[in-house]
Amino acid sequence: MLVPVLALLLITQPAAVAQAAERVVIEHGHVDLGPRFVDGRWTVQLRDDTGGAPQWRDLSDVVLHVPDAARTTVPDDQAYAFLGDRGSAVWVLPQVEQNGVVWPGWNTQDPEVAKAVDREVTWRLHGVRGPGRFALFLTGNFGAPQQIFTSTTPAPQETGVEVGTHVHGNWVFGAPGTYLLDIEMSTRTKDRRELTDRQALRIHVGNTDPRAAFDVPAAQPEQPKAQPAGFPWQWAGLGGLVLVVTVVVVVLRRRRGER
């Protein structure tokens, strides 16, 4: 319903200002997804603690690499049937740190975010593109898995992340290859502003070249404008966040229709 109005706004949006930041493949250590204010704009980024000082990176500059060492099999336990047939191969980034495997979590602890957000951040998964199943779940007290997202559930799915919190979960992939998670984080601020940002997180599974994942575009606009390749999620200027979301939804719908 909002599409025509927003499509008009699109023309007035400034072109991307993102510079060709350093692109990194992260294979071990601690990272967190989370919202931040980048130049005053609510943006989903990745906190990278794998170097010396923590560094927040744009998602388009990052590939998380899951090596074959993370491969295991779905247990013979009905509680884990959502991961696939028992005995089938899955690649797992565990909830707790495991040497030699990247440890991704999510947090809402950026000081500016913690100050601005009223109660919680809504984290939405709009879809997953990849060669196999995807699931994100928590292992609680006595092993009962608590599902957060699964690619077999209709999208969008959402969960709440309380402000000022930091959580880790189990990330499970059902086949080797590149996965794009289409994620959105939105919130209402204490001064009642609605903020949202939607980005693609790239994960490469298996011992093939993870940098190939950078070449998979997040979404292809119908008429690629002067966007640097691989950065199509970055064209939002001030106030253009909703717009980007809407356009992306439209594009995705259309793509689905083509299939």
Added chain:
Amino acid sequence: MQVRAFSRAIGAVLVVLLAGCGAADGGASDGVAVVTTTEILADLVRNVGGERVRVDSLVPPGGDPHSYEPVPADAKKVAKADVTFTNHLLLEEQRLIKAIDANIRPGTPNASLAEASETYGAHVIPLVENIGLDVLWLGLRVRGDGKEKGATRTSDIRLTATAVEGPGALVAYLTETLGKPVVYFNSQDGLSDTDATTLPPAAHTHINWAFTKPGVYKLTLAASLIRGEGVAPTPLGTSTFTFAVGVNPAGVAKTVLADGHTDLTIDLDSGELYTLNDIPGGGKQNVVAAADAVIEVPNKAIVTVPDDPRFSFLGQAGGTVHQLPQAVLGKHVHGEIDPHLWQNVRNARAYVELIRDTIRGADPSGAEIYDRNARAYLDRLDELDAHVRETVARIPRERRQLITTHDGFGYFAAAYEMTVAGFVVPNPAQEPSVEDVRKLSETVRNLKVPAVFMEPNLAQRASVLNQVAKDQSVDVCVLYGDSFDDRVQSYVDMMRHNADEVHRCLV
């Protein structure tokens, strides 16, 4: 402020409109007809509307809004109303809300107070879904690079439990991704070299911390640096951490660690072991020395040992342990808010301002009267707030424990610095399970509270609470939650009673 100015502007527009079309229905002759869902809301409206309004509460006196289902007469009342007020946020039974939405005349103001009062400064708190997760998230961490001690990225840090003192056993274990438990420390059968774990530099991990009996525990951890095979380990440091399990942590140590995120941390640079704590509302962390901190493991952390041989190291299946879990996500229902806002008088203040502006919009010619009434009533609420605050403050902090029939006092506890130690069921429309009852009795016994609190309108459902109180020989006192009775007929009296009662029963 903006909102107030805005509704004033709307009020002004309505004055013009009404002046143009003469005497509108409802008129001042027989007063503005207001329908509310609960008698507490009706009382607030009466204090603002005075003689100019006729107020009807759909839930009858003493009724429970969580379970009251509408009758045909309610539909008629709603159809005649000039204004309706609901609390909303799932306080009222859904059919009651639907009955209002279905029967209200088009254009009639219908305010959801709990939702809309936030713009008037009400402070809301999220609804707790799983109180067992509303506890401290406790982990292990290695901090610093330890270069001076010869640590490298490939070094290991060995952490050994060398002593556990306490009334029962302490078991720290990790449940792995696919459900397999791995025990780190278990004092059940004494401690040895196997009660240890190895962490990489910069490690940060979260595990389950289980205790088999309530009481105060002291866990001594020793850390050493392993630089490589064949090299003797370098001792780093030793510290003793204190846990208050099911008992009151106040007075056990200077700083109580009760919620948020804490890691028992090995500092590779200083060699110390201490607690590292996230400071709420910021990205910063602070250090509290092991000797100055007590980690609270409250009674809401009681869990039943599953009937699964993999977890038999915790004791008999069906027995209970107090346990801080390795993952705490899911303690709150995403997007849902505790509806009992009025238990904080400052929130009732916001309700009153919203009621004033809503009625004024419906009956602009009474604006001055509504303003005057509201001002006088808001002054009384300010006095009331001060009285409640001051009365509760006279209860020693470690005695400010609330055990109630339903989870309706979260706002009271948050606003006046009490602790919700337990309740029979979250929502009075639910039946307590065997586990709920057992958890409740253990809570009463472990905390040695002098009294539990019953809501008079839930008296017929309070058999569980009465039985537990009888078994543990504690008093049953009365707190008003969602409605009045024949002794208490107004919001001000109710809150006064609640403050005086917790003081009388807990001191």
